[in-house]
Amino acid sequence: MNEWRPVPKPVHKRVKKTAKQRGQIMAEVYADALDRSQGYCERCGSPQWLECAHLVRRWKLDETTVNDVAMLCGPSVNTGTCHNWVDYTAEGRKWAEGLRNEFWQRERERMITDG
Ligand SMILES: [Zn+2]
Known part of the structure; x- marks a missing residue:
């Protein structure tokens, strides 16, 4: 038998998230950060013009979590x-x-407390 078998395409696991996925993450992260900040700048306490600021350079992150950002007064x-x-x-x-x-x-600490 000389049956033609297509070679299966290599399965590439997507490690980097798409821009869209990142965007969705950011919406949640933003909401969580805003919640934590209570609507005030997390440095000076100003309620003016809050922006979600990265605490590390974006390219260093594979994924941005609420721990990687802070609500800070702006504009930057x-x-x-x-x-x-x-x-x-x-x-x-x-x-x-x-x-x-x-x-x-x-x-x-929260994780330890929660057991
Ligand atoms: Zn501030």
């Missing part, structure tokens, strides 16, 4: 806002990394 292009400070100053970046560690630490 305006000097003097917390979002601008975090995005454009070394000091702000350091602070953001510290805050991110704190969020993850809290999550770990």
